[in-house]
Amino acid sequence: MKKIPLATALLSLGLLGISLPTFAEEVQVAVAANFTAPMKTIAADFEKATGHKVVLSFGSTGKFYTQIRNGAPFDVFLAADDATPEKLDKESGTVAGSRFTYAIGKLVLWSAKPDVVDAKGDVLKKNTFMHIALASPKLAPYGQAAVETMNKLGVYDTLQPKFVQGESIAQTFTFVSTGNAELGFVALSQVFEDGKLKSGSGWIVPANLHQPIRQDAVILTRGKGNKAAAELTAYLKSEPARAVIRSFGYDL
Structure with missing residues (x-):
């Protein structure tokens, strides 16, 4: 096995801005x-x-x-x-x-099923689903961003009876991925890989609909x-x- 000189190894760490710890x-x-x-x-x-x-x-x-x-x-x-x-x-x-x-962070309206969420988020105004998941706005900033988005779109009051709230964005994602809610607001990072959605259908919420995360x-x-x-x-x-x-x- 070819050995890497110590000086080279130290230089590599230095380029990352990390110093080699004494212990x-x-x-x-x-x-x-x-x-x-x-x-x-x-x-x-x-x-x-x-x-x-x-x-x-x-x-x-x-x-x-x-x-x-x-x-x-x-x-x-x-x-x-x-x-x-x-x-x-x-x-x-x-x-x-x-x-x-x-x-x-980026907020996304996502469904585990294809063709449920359209590219403009109009599914929110059509209101043909039974449940929509979001994280608790009191505990999770992504939940607060979801509330701000629905208020901006004028659909919050109409959709509120259909809310399924998770304590965290992880629990919210579980609600949607298991089908307990047809769609929900989750973090883009949970459904995004290699520049595209991993599965299902989604709408990346425009940044002007909520405060920056x-x-x-x-x-x-x-x-x-x-x-x-x-x-x-x-x-x-x-x-x-x-x-x-x-x-x-x-x-x-």
């Missing part, structure tokens, strides 16, 4: 459910590049906020919005200056001094990580 550390990361697939890939790549261990937990941004405020042992928080990390900043729950936007990352107070936490957030800004993020349909 490996573990970082506990709370990740918004919409970012599950890309973060699994990014974490695996980061572990190979640095030797650190990344422990991921996925859920709704609102629930994570409550858990963090109650002392949950997370070092880094990848939220589905920018308001929650900013709130933690003001409450002295973060490492000052560590917050940044790692992705801008700016997703911020931040190092929490517990992560202060943790090399793995600092290097993971740095890696999220690197081109290899950004390429993964783009591949799942996010803007940067």
